[in-house]
Amino acid sequence: MNDQLPARQPGEKFIQDLFDRIARRYDLLNRIISFHLDTRWRTRAIRAALKPEDRLVLDLGTGTGDLALAAARRINREGKIIGLDISLEMLRLARTKSRKAKCESHPVFVLGSALAPPLKDGLFDVVMTAFVLRNVPDLPRFFLEAYRLLGPGGRLVTLDMFPPAASSFSLLYAFYFYRLVPWIGAGIAGERGAYKYLSDSVKAFEPPESVAQLIRQSGFANVTFQRFLRGAVCLHRAEKPASRQTQV
Numbered sequence: 001m002n003d004q005l006p007a008r009q010p011g012e013k014f015i016q017d018l019f020d021r022i023a024r025r026y027d028l029l030n031r032i033i034s035f036h037l038d039t040r041w042r043t044r045a046i047r048a049a050l051k052p053e054d055r056l057v058l059d060l061g062t063g064t065g066d067l068a069l070a071a072a073r074r075i076n077r078e079g080k081i082i083g084l085d086i087s088l089e090m091l092r093l094a095r096t097k098s099r100k101a102k103c104e105s106h107p108v109f110v111l112g113s114a115l116a117p118p119l120k121d122g123l124f125d126v127v128m129t130a131f132v133l134r135n136v137p138d139l140p141r142f143f144l145e146a147y148r149l150l151g152p153g154g155r156l157v158t159l160d161m162f163p164p165a166a167s168s169f170s171l172l173y174a175f176y177f178y179r180l181v182p183w184i185g186a187g188i189a190g191e192r193g194a195y196k197y198l199s200d201s202v203k204a205f206e207p208p209e210s211v212a213q214l215i216r217q218s219g220f221a222n223v224t225f226q227r228f229l230r231g232a233v234c235l236h237r238a239e240k241p242a243s244r245q246t247q248v
Ligand SMILES: C[S@@+](CC[C@H](N)C(=O)[O-])C[C@H]1O[C@@H](n2cnc3c(N)ncnc32)[C@H](O)[C@@H]1O
Pocket: 012, 015, 016, 019, 060, 061, 062, 063, 064, 065, 066, 067, 084, 085, 086, 087, 090, 112, 113, 114, 115, 129, 130, 131, 132, 135, 136
């Protein structure tokens, strides 16, 4: 069991090692900890993100591929989905799940950093990401890369956990998520430290308004967000403005 926590916002190497370690139990723990709500939230994100005519979709921090595979079930046969992640173990599971999945267009899974994706400018119609933002050491850079990768008019959709606003629900949430979840992680994955980090990362995260502001500062327009479960989870949406200049 690894109970070590970094003193400050961890770097990519720490995150990569952590997800490599918990990969095998990641899906099971997600379902247990969220009472299966994680699947419903991803479905909401996919509905917000995708249009039938989308051709190229990028899932940043794809993990075991749940969001990418949900997208693959909805997209047209001509559409392509790329899932990018820094954890090889998470990607291995994503590839295995994709082989078994019933979808017309199987995602392509690529090893790489969301802070320096090895992909060309303006390629994508949609950039989406679920439960990744809290782990990224340089969020402004993350959004700038998302902006760079989208074509004009492209959409960014992000889903993540946030500390809910103070209420009786937030007290219950704090007890469950900050106290119990690390022990559930210890019991099922033998990784109390990793699940303590993940719940602490929610406690320490920016409010959704600040994330919306960061997205705006990266050049995006029409930035909105929607709260689920009294603000414990938020879905942000934004658009890369369509180019005003037309080539003659
Ligand atoms: C909590 S998991 C979420 C996985 C998946 N998106 C989901 O909905 O279940 C976070 C994932 O983001 C990946 N990740 C974190 N920081 C990253 C970065 N800078 N570049 C690429 N992947 C990253 C981790 O390796 C991990 O697989």
